[in-house]
Amino acid sequence: xxxxxxxxxxxxxxxxxxxxxxxxxxxxxxxxxxxxxxxxxxxxxxxxxxxxxxxxxxxxxxxxxxxxxxxxxxxxxxxxxxxxxxxxxxxxxxxxxxxxxxxxxxxxxxxxxxxx
Amino acid sequence: xxxxxxxxxxxxxxxxxxxxxxxxxxxxxxxxxxxxxxxxxxxxxxxxxxxxxxxxxxxxxxxxxxxxxxxxxxxxxxxxxxxxxxxxxxxxxxxxxxxxxxxxxxxxxxxxxx
Numbered sequence: 274x275x276x277x278x279x280x281x282x283x284x285x286x287x288x289x290x291x292x293x294x295x296x297x298x299x300x301x302x303x304x305x306x307x308x309x310x311x312x313x314x315x316x317x318x319x320x321x322x323x324x325x326x327x328x329x330x331x332x333x334x335x336x337x338x339x340x341x342x343x344x345x346x347x348x349x350x351x352x353x354x355x356x357x358x359x360x361x362x363x364x365x366x367x368x369x370x371x372x373x374x375x376x377x378x379x380x381x382x383x384x385x386x387x388x389x
Numbered sequence: 390x391x392x393x394x395x396x397x398x399x400x401x402x403x404x405x406x407x408x409x410x411x412x413x414x415x416x417x418x419x420x421x422x423x424x425x426x427x428x429x430x431x432x433x434x435x436x437x438x439x440x441x442x443x444x445x446x447x448x449x450x451x452x453x454x455x456x457x458x459x460x461x462x463x464x465x466x467x468x469x470x471x472x473x474x475x476x477x478x479x480x481x482x483x484x485x486x487x488x489x490x491x492x493x494x495x496x497x498x499x500x501x502x503x
Contacts, residue, residue, distance in 0.1 A: 306490040316479045318432075318494035320390070325490065364431065370490055375420065377483075377492055379432045 276300060277367050277380035284385050286355045293340070294350040294383045296365030304370040307348040308377070309339065312362040321363075324348060326370075352385075360387045391416050391484055393495035401501045402472055409468045410498045412482030417462035420485040423455070426497075427478045435480075438465040472502045 278297045286292035298307065309321040324332045324339045332339045340349040352359055365380040392415040402408050412421065421438040436444040436457055444457035459465040469476050482495040 308492065310494070316426075316497040316499055318481060318483075318497070320491065320493055323491050366492075368490055368492065375485065375490070376434060376437075377422075381431045 276378045277365055279365055279380035279383050281383045282381070284383055286352075286359075286385065286387055288357060288387055288389050289354055291351060291353045292355055292385065294352070294363050294365075294385065296348045296350065296380060298346050298348060298365075298367050300346075300367065300369055302369040302371045306368045306370060307339070307341070308366040308368070309337070309348075309350045310364045310366065311359075312364060312382075314361070318364070322350065355387045357387050357389060360385060390491075391418060391486060391493050393482060393484060393493060395482055395495040395498050397498060398496065399499040399501075401503060404473055404502060406472055407468055407470045408472065408500060409466050410480055410482075412465045412467070412495055414463045414484050418484040418486055421459060421465045422483040422485075422492075423457060423465070423467045424481040424483060424494075425478045426481065432481065435467070438467075469500065472500075474502045476500065477502045 276299050305326045307324045311319040322332050322334045322337045322339050324341050331341050336353045338351045362382045364382045366377050368377045394413045396411045423435040424432045426432050434447050435450045436446040438444050438457050438459040440459045456468045479497045479499050481497045485492045
């Protein structure tokens with residue numbers, strides 16, 4: 274069963290506008306972490322933001338924020354004031370933290386294009 | 390965080406040959422992983438590199454095809470053996486820190502097999 278779902282294969286946003294990238298997940302583990310990564314055309318995976326399942330507040334890192342809705346099992350990434358350099362693939366991922374094996378599962382990604 | 394380097398950054402190889410990719414981390418890490426990303430696809434975990442013992446492979450990946458070494462807490466290699474064009478992918482090294490659950494990636498190795 275797919276554990277991470279990203280339903281938006283591609284998104285467009287106007288420069289300086291905000292954009293939300295959707296991510297839903299499925300787990301029975303009460304302890305887990307959620308990640309967002311950015312992958313530009315160069316291929317590197319850039320860590321953006323992390324949210325733990327027990328964190329009380331939504332994570333924020335500069336222009337990135339994670340809209341964590343635990344009951345709905347969603348972890349959407351919000352990018353404020355989009356810049357041309359934000360054009361890239363964005364991957365949502367989850368790590369189940371209970372037990373000894375901590376495998377990270379990735380979604381299929383969303384391609385974001387910022388329009389000048 | 391950790392600074393992760395990979396060598397080579399890219400390579401073009403002939404069918405039937407092997408390529409060894411190196412991953413070096415600037416600090417000791419608890420876990421190291423190898424991922425494959427085929428063109429236009431998401432990341433797939435190949436294996437977890439265990440220090441001083443055999444790697445733990447995911448379903449669909451075998452040691453004969455992807456032998457992995459991890460001689461210490463900061464270094465690992467992945468070999469892609471007897472390559473075919475289907476092995477053309479980005480191969481990424483990833484590490485998890487002892488201090489928390491976050492996971493970081495190296496810059497990747499872009500492999501093309503002709």
